[in-house]
Amino acid sequence: METLLMLIPVALILGGLGLAGFLWSLRSGQFDDMDGAAQRILFDDDDDAPPPPGHRQE
Amino acid sequence: MTGPAALCRHCGTPLEGGSGAEEGFCCAGCAAAHHLISAQGLDLYYRRRSLDPAAPPPRPEAEDTCAILSDHVVPLPGGEASLSLMVEGVQCGACVWLIESLLTRQPGVTWARVNLTTRRLALRFRPEGADPDTILAPVRAVGYRLVPFDPERLESEDHRRERALLRAMAVTGFAAGNVMLLSVSVWAGHAQGMGPATRGLLHWVSALVALPAVVYGLRPFAASALAALRAGRTNMDVPITIGVVLTSAMSLWETIHNGPHAYFDSAVSLLFFLLIGRYLEARARGRARNAVEHLLALDARAVLVIDPDGSRRMVPPRRVAVGQTVLVAAGERVGIDGLVTEGCSDVESGLLTGESVPVAAGPGSPLYAGTINLTAPLRLRVSAVGEETLLAGIVRMMELAEQGRARYVALAERVARWYAPVVHLTALSTFVGWSLLAGMAWQPALLIAVSVLIVTCPCALALAVPVVQVVASGRLMRRGVLVKSATALERLAEIDHVVFDKTGTLTAGRPLLCQDGGWNADDLADAAALAVRSTHPLARALAAAAPQVRPAEAVVEHPGLGLSSPDGVRLGSRAFVGVADSDEGAGPDLWLARPGRSPVCFSFADSPRSDAADTIAALGRLGLSVELLSGDRPAIAAGLARVVGITDWRGGSGPAAKVERLTALAAAGRRVLMVGDGLNDAPALAAAHVSISPANGADISRAAADLVFQGARLAPLVEAIGVARMARSLTRQNFALALGYNLLAVPLAIGGVVTPLIAAIAMSASSLLVIVNALRLTGGRR
Structure with missing residues (x-):
């Protein structure tokens, strides 16, 4: 029983962290250009800076 | 380097003699672009790029669109300004890299990013440092076309809905996973003798996770169900909403009373599955619409x-x-x-x-x-x-014609119309049967009635159509066919007659020189020497027939008449070269007059697309009758019909006549696929049962058509009909699977023997079965 009291909150918190992470990445535009992201990795330039804060990419 | 097989070092088009060919470029623009790229040290582009042979190469145009960029610059806090542009010509990651590298090296640019999926460029710069035209000049010089757009306007309602669906999907997915984890413990506890207190605790935790997720994830369905009920109709979302709400309510009731049956897992995973289907469907449609918007925006010229x-x-x-x-x-x-x-x-x-x-x-x-x-x-x-404008008049005609099509009811809607009442009546009679006839107390009878609603909740049924739609439109998109309308594939599967427009649809839309023996190679060389100097389509066709010719000097173009050179050679209309107006030829012609020689006539015909005849034959094999409906002169329409193998043709049809013909066909019970590209076709496209337009057609016809196909070949048309028919049969199979599952599960539910475990297994199994069945359509991947 004690294990349950510990494991259930742990499972929920870990899952919730995953969910929060996904919602954050969605909001920050990381899912806007899946094709582009797959191609960018082939060009090892360092001018691949992330968008400025507050920017919503189209 | 200058052999006939040599390709331009910048744009990759075959070189055909002429100036600049010595250095390996087809034109001065390409040479300049290559030097620009080399000077910036961005040669990597040429090694990394993978050009699509079907798409036009990035080739600088002498004069570009002159849209007003300053109208679209949005000032941002902090002194910067942003500009959103559509980019034409982006094909691969190398293009993205090249554009971003070129722009970030420009003074004043703080940030530039190209989205390869939507082919849009987001630019941020300091407006006091440079004006946008200067900043963008190198990108244009390389050969990309840039058109500004208003991100607010394109950030459409559908796009927001798509994002909301994705968020709802994430939340319900999280909840479904966790609740299922807890449910497995409860099910295992049944076998191992879990105490009611532990079970109650697990149920409470499930409720805590599931109920907020249900409230969040059910909103899209509830909104649609409410809208349908208000309009006095019912759709698939009505039984879904009622089913999920009742499931959650009953599970909460059981949890409060420490009962054994809580269905939180079923409610949440049902929503999760349905949201996956909805999201994928919205995204597939969004991509097609996005591609069409892209085409439309690039056509808007100032x-x-x-x-x-x-x-x-x-x-x-x-x-x-x-x-x-x-x-x-x-x-x-x-x-x-x-x-x-x-x-x-x-x-x-x-x-x-x-x-x-x-x-x-x-x-x-x-x-x-x-x-x-x-x-x-x-x-x-x-x-x-x-x-x-005449154009707006055609648009009005189109809107009128479109109203007829709005009455089309999708298969899923037709099923839902009788499914919902049947299900609710079954649940009601179960309740009445148990409580009145079998004398059961009302609470357990209600529980049984609710369990009937739970197992009949149309999860598989609601997934049957969208999953097939998503897979089918994904497959077609890889073949260059964009499916714009939700019911387009369904309607396409039903057609029995195909009506083609002529110019630009069956034909390439540009004339080609006829090899009719009225001229010899000498005549052609003389004529082509003049023709190279003109942009008139007939002259271009003539020049294309003799690519190796040396251009004549000092050629004068007489607009509307023809061309002349100082040594007395004239190329142009019959009247221009002084031929007495004799019989009118079947098609367009050009006459060549040289001092001391009799005039020579070159006649032209608009050549059919390379696979037009094959496509017509393939349509015939699919059991479809084909008709040609052209606005061009009857003689020309008849000639083309003979070449491509169409026996049924009509010439001289204006927009109204075309709509009339389609209405007559519809009245005769035919289901017509209209294929057309022009403004004059737009009303007919809207009036047809289903319509397809080539991507290089007029913007209004692309807007009116249900499907848009890209490329120079007609073959995607046959492929689209084939996929639509397969999609129809898969959809029907899916309905059969979903209904078969209900036939098995409903008697169990009415008998009162359904437990949460059985419900969960049955529902997930039927949904997975439907999805797997739909995935059979993915075949033919490139």
């Missing part, structure tokens, strides 16, 4: 207005006023309706009338929006803008 004081400015067509003077350069599309005040030229009105031969225009001739001015600049006095 109009050059000449003010009374002689100053010139570029104005969007909708802001031009009647009575103003507009200059239309040679080779430009006319943006407004007007009367020619100055200049003589040839005008191609193929998109508007379906006629492939350009007509001469001089002072006093009316010109319509959508036509192309070919040989010389024209000044027009604007006679109509906006709603008054």
